[in-house]
Amino acid sequence: MSARTRIVLLIISSCIAGLLTIGESMRSLAGEQVHDPVRTVRNLYEAVDWQTFGQYKANFHTHTARSDGTGTPAEMIDAYHDRGYSVLAITDHDYSHQQASDQVTYPWTDYGRDPGAIDIVAVPGQEIYTGPHDLLSLFNTYPGKGRGSEILAMAGVSNNGGLAVWAHPGQYHSEYFNQKNPERFSLKWYVDSYRKNPHLIGMEVINQKDRFGNGSYNDRMLWDQVLTELLPTKMVWGFANDDSHNRYDVPGGMVGASWNVLLLPELTYVAVRNAVEAGQFYFVSRYTIPDPRGEAPTIVAIDIDETAQSITVTGKDYDSVTWISEGRAIHTGERLEYTRTQGIGKYVRAVLTGPGGEAFTQPFEVLEMRQAD
Ligand SMILES: [Zn+2]
Numbered sequence: 595m596s597a598r599t600r601i602v603l604l605i606i607s608s609c610i611a612g613l614l615t616i617g618e619s620m621r622s623l624a625g626e627q628v629h630d631p632v633r634t635v636r637n638l639y640e641a642v643d644w645q646t647f648g649q650y651k652a653n654f655h656t657h658t659a660r661s662d663g664t665g666t667p668a669e670m671i672d673a674y675h676d677r678g679y680s681v682l683a684i685t686d687h688d689y690s691h692q693q694a695s696d697q698v699t700y701p702w703t704d705y706g707r708d709p710g711a712i713d714i715v716a717v718p719g720q721e722i723y724t725g726p727h728d729l730l731s732l733f734n735t736y737p738g739k740g741r742g743s744e745i746l747a748m749a750g751v752s753n754n755g756g757l758a759v760w761a762h763p764g765q766y767h768s769e770y771f772n773q774k775n776p777e778r779f780s781l782k783w784y785v786d787s788y789r790k791n792p793h794l795i796g797m798e799v800i801n802q803k804d805r806f807g808n809g810s811y812n813d814r815m816l817w818d819q820v821l822t823e824l825l826p827t828k829m830v831w832g833f834a835n836d837d838s839h840n841r842y843d844v845p846g847g848m849v850g851a852s853w854n855v856l857l858l859p860e861l862t863y864v865a866v867r868n869a870v871e872a873g874q875f876y877f878v879s880r881y882t883i884p885d886p887r888g889e890a891p892t893i894v895a896i897d898i899d900e901t902a903q904s905i906t907v908t909g910k911d912y913d914s915v916t917w918i919s920e921g922r923a924i925h926t927g928e929r930l931e932y933t934r935t936q937g938i939g940k941y942v943r944a945v946l947t948g949p950g951g952e953a954f955t956q957p958f959e960v961l962e963m964r965q966a967d
Contacts, residue, residue, distance in 0.1 A: 633933045635905060635942070636959040637898045638829075638873045642857045644895040650861055652681035652854040652875070654717065655730060655761060655798065655835035660699050661686035661721075665841040667705035673841035673849050675712050681856060681866050683717035685730055688738040698735050715866045721761060722747045726771075728761040730798065730835075733867050744787065752793045757871060759796040759833055760784070764806030764813035784816065785823045788830055795871060799954075800834035800852045803844065803881035818921035821957055825940040831870075831956055834877035844881075852879035855892070855953075873956045880951035890951035898958075903933040905942070905958065912948035919943075919960075932960060 657663030658670050665673065667684060674682045684699040700718040702709050709716035722729045722738035724747045731738060731747070734756025738747055751758045763784065771779040788794055797820065799813040806813045820830055834852035843849050856875045858865045869875055876893050880886040891912035898905050906929045907915055917925040920939035932938060941957040 632962065633903065633938075634900065634961045635898055635932055636961065637896075638956055638958065639857065639896050640898075641872070642874060642896075643859075644857075647857050647859055648861065649892070650680035650856045650858055650866075651678060652683075652856050652866070653679060653836050653838070654681075654683040654685070654719065654732060654759070654833060654854065655721070655801070655837045656682060656684045657686055657721075657837070657839045658684060658699055663839040665839075667699050667702065668707050669841045670838070671702060671705075671707045671709075671712075671714070673838075675714055677850050679714065679853070680861055681715045681717060681854075683719035683730075683732055685719040685721045685732075688720050688722045697737055700735055713861070715861060715863050717863075717866065722751075727763070727766055730759040730761045730833075732757045732759065732870070748787075748791050748794065752791070756793065757796075757867075758791065758794045759798060760787075760794070761798045761835075762801035762806050762813060762837070763797055763816055764801075767812075767816045781816070781819050781823065784820050788820065788824055788828055795873075796831035796833050798835055798837075799832040800877065800879045800882065802835075802837050802848045803851050804879055807882060815921065818918065821941055822920045822939065825959060826961070829873060829957065829959065831873040831875075832877060832954060834879050834954070851881055853877065876953055876955050878951060878953045882952045883947065886949065886951050888948075888950040891946040891948040891953040893946065893953055893955065896955065903931055905930045905932060905944075907944050907946065907955070909946045909953065911950055912946035912953070914947050916945045916947065917942050918945065 653674060656670055658665055658667045686699045698718055698720045702716050717732055718735045720731045720738050722731050723742060724744040725742040729747050731751045734751060734754035736750040736754040736756060738750055766779050797817050799817045817832055834854055836848040836851050838848040840847040841849060844851055854875050854877045856866060856869045858869055878890050880890050889911040892910045894910055895908040914926060915928050916923050917930045919937060919942045922937060924937040925935050938960055941959050943957040944955045946953040
């Protein structure tokens with residue numbers, strides 16, 4: 595029996611059960627008769643107390659003069675610290691170190707900065723070339739130098755207890771690369787990489803000023819396609835990173851173009867890692883819209899009401915909220931009624947759009963049916 599057939603049968607049987615016990619399993623909501631819930635939504639922000647948790651800015655993709663950047667590690671750390679960031683990963687390339695070193699740019703104390711003294715969490719990392727896909731290796735010090743293989747890079751990150759994220763996959767999931775080698779750049783290839791690697795937890799879906807967000811290059815289109823294929827097996831978190839190569843803001847550089855906002859009970863290394871692993875963050879870009887002005891949107895709270903069957907997003911500095919499921923916009927407005935709204939597939943995610951940019955939630959998995967009682 596296919597999953598779809600099973601769902602249809604479950605819905606039919608729940609309707610019959612509802613008719614038999616009419617008055618019990620049907621109830622009034624906002625003056626209308628509705629059946630018992632046939633959908634639930636997994637709230638990945640469930641552990642977040644929006645009143646008491648802090649919101650911490652994070653960039654997980656930064657280069658220094660130790661690879662192809664121009665700023666020293668200390669200059670890059672200062673650039674982010676000065677702009678109010680609380681979490682930073684320096685991710686120099688593994689293949690172009692200027693210094694004859696087989697090490698990641700870590701610990702920062704080797705480069706003149708003590709993260710504890712400036713109240714910032716230093717995440718060890720590396721951008722590993724796997725030919726040509728680039729892998730962000732985070733929370734570990736695997737050097738990855740000169741490997742050029744997805745299998746070796748993935749194993750290296752895993753064996754060192756790290757987490758992995760594909761950097762700007764839209765660069766490679768394009769018509770050009772697909773025509774060259776569909777075995778290596780197809781949707782199936784990405785889906786398989788997530789299936790095979792439990793520590794591969796995410797995808798950079800905004801890079802710099804969203805340079806792979808348009809046309810045949812499209813990080814977020816790929817994200818939606820991968821989620822649609824993978825769920826309910828596995829979730830893939832979206833990331834927005836500067837991929838900065840110098841210490842300047844736009845237009846001279848990329849510092850502060852796109853960022854992640856971690857939702858943390860306290861600012862510690864362990865809390866940062868837990869939040870990244872659990873998808874307990876949202877992400878923001880100023881440059882997914884033309885001519886950004888003023889403050890970028892922020893998310894103040896997300897509330898899932900299982901009785902009303904709704905998700906409500908509260909934010910600041912936005913004009914509209916768009917809900918996306920399986921790559922299609924299915925609703926606009928702060929409140930989504932996830933059982934009533936048409937077109938909802940395996941997940942929904944929200945985008946808050948304002949004059950200063952956009953804020954993106956992680957995907958909420960939609961489960962079609964509760965276990966029959
Ligand atoms: Zn990079």
